[in-house]
Amino acid sequence: MEPESEINVRRIKNKDSNNKEIYFKENVNLPSPLDIVNWKTHVADINGTYWTYVGHFDWSLPENQQFILNPQLISWKRDKTPKGRCSSECLPGFRKSLREGYHICCYDCVLCSEGEISNQLDSEICQMCPENEWPNDAKNLCVSKVTEYLSYEKDVLIIIFSVSSVLFAAISIFILGIFFWFRSTPMVKANNRNLSFILLCSLTLSFLSVFLFLGRPVDITCMLQQISFGIVFTISVSSILAKTIMVSIAFKAIQPGSSCRKWVGVKLPNTVMLFCSSIQVINGILWLSISPPFQEYDKQSYPGKIIIQCNEGSTLPFYITLGYMGFLAAVSFVLAFMVRTLPDSFNEAKYITFSMLVFCSVWIAMIPAYLSTRGKYMVAVEVFAILTSSAGVLFCIFFPKLYILLLNPELNTQKNMLEK
Template identity: 55%
Template sequence: MCHPGFRKAIGEGYHICCYDCIPCSEGEFTNVSAIFSVLVTTLIIAIFISFRDTPIVKANNRNLSFVLLVSLKLSFLCVFLFIGRPLDITCMIRHISFGTTFSVALSCVLAKTIMVCIAFKATKPGSTWRNWVGLKMSNAVVLVGSCGQVLISVIWLLLSPPFQELDMHAVTGKIIVQCNEGSLLAFFCMLGYMGLLAAVSFVLAFMVRTLPDNFNEAKYITFSMLVFCSVWVCAIPAYLSSKGKNMVAVEIFATLASSLGIATCIYLPKCFIILFRAELNTKRHLLHKNFS
């Protein structure tokens, strides 16, 4: 076996079991990117845990924030399932785990957006929206949103699961080991469901982006969903026109870019205030902004 960052090279005239380990071509070995993204997410989680009782963390539903951060971290870790020789089991796991973790993350974003809308309406005197404010509502949105993707994944695995495929026709003289989605319909249903969650979150967040400053998370959600949708709109045509390692590279890039986009757009402004503008992280400041 060759170490990470190297590949097997069989010398001309030698038996197939005899090989040298040579460095991978530039751009073929990209584990560093995924590790960096995991470390960034871990750092954000550590900051939010350390400052969990501060107003800025409480004001933006800290339970949803933690679930969203954990799901983003898992989506970064899913990238490692795309690296290396594909097997039947890894082909099944990587698509299902990728779709499920992303759907949990997007369901959290949708729940955050809905809670922003409800919280603003609940501040009006005599509003019946106050009955909808609380953990039960946000938990229900995350649960329903996630279960939809789980149902798609279960049907996909039962009817036509992904499997390892040897493509001997794409490149003359080479055998490309790749994952066959099994059912393209199921694969696009998975992507379409994620797109639906992202689109609904984007529309709702865009509509309430001008709410008072203590509900300003809607602006960050709008940008994060814009980044997410832009990445995948560009990635899907590239994925369909690629083969082998190029197809995997597109999936890895789209996963890393969209996950990192959500993490930075939603959490980077909060981390900046927590670490460098502590005077803004007070209940008095939030209330002053709300009623000014």
């Protein structure tokens, strides 16, 4: 008696897509040829069921050719999308990440982290570029990082700074020549010509010190730029402070019985200027001896860039330099403001007041801008502050005197000044 299952199989009849009848033969032999397909349900914009051809069976062929199956094309029940559409080749800069719960060949493309490129040998991991290199635009190759500093070849700003520095230095030298030419006149004598000569020379050096900040930093320029700028600027501010003190003493000395007469002369202003300047010189020497500035390669601040800059070595001497200059400028401003109403012929206190107001305003505004920038922009902020503050001192103090010397020489007489 035949099993019931075999009887049921014999009774199976079906029609294919060509309306051809398919049924089992005698002894339950399989009909042939047969296509092996993989039925799939795809859920996207609409539900759809379709099949994919994955192999065939043909009873009439030789035994080793009867059954052909391609497992790579099969999507199993746990696969959530059709096999042919589950994964695609990842673009450069991406890595393959196995999709959780999917077939082993089903993956997502995940963007490589910053500074990484696609690994050509293993598509499932990203490769970190060396410290001095960065991925190219295609993110398939590491290339050298771009170096950044105030460059003569690339930055227009450096040309503006250079021209301004030379121009202001030339103006300072021109004014120095005019003052030297009129050195014996009452106007130049009354405003302490020795301090005026020192101030003009220090302002010239301040303008020229800008070139230490421009171009590619090296160890020697890093050591010189902050220290030379600090010393030269301190000499300028110390000269202004000495001028202010002498203005105050000079008008007190003319009062009957005043004890200030013994301080009138060249010794006191020279002593003030040398003493105040020597403190900054000592600070600079200690700075160079203990922790001098040096060239630094900053590879962390900006992705894909190496910032070539100067490291101050120790920030304490740097802030002492700026703080000390600010202190001298503040003292000069307060003293000049107090004596600004004295007779105008000999009094340059009001010009000193304006010059120190410009100086302090520039550097107070510079500090937050300096601390919030990096690289060449930080250098540009400091250079701008040097040029602006030096130019403010030059114009406020010397242009009014230059106007009298060149355009109103009739006012440059002892009689006219005594009448004032």
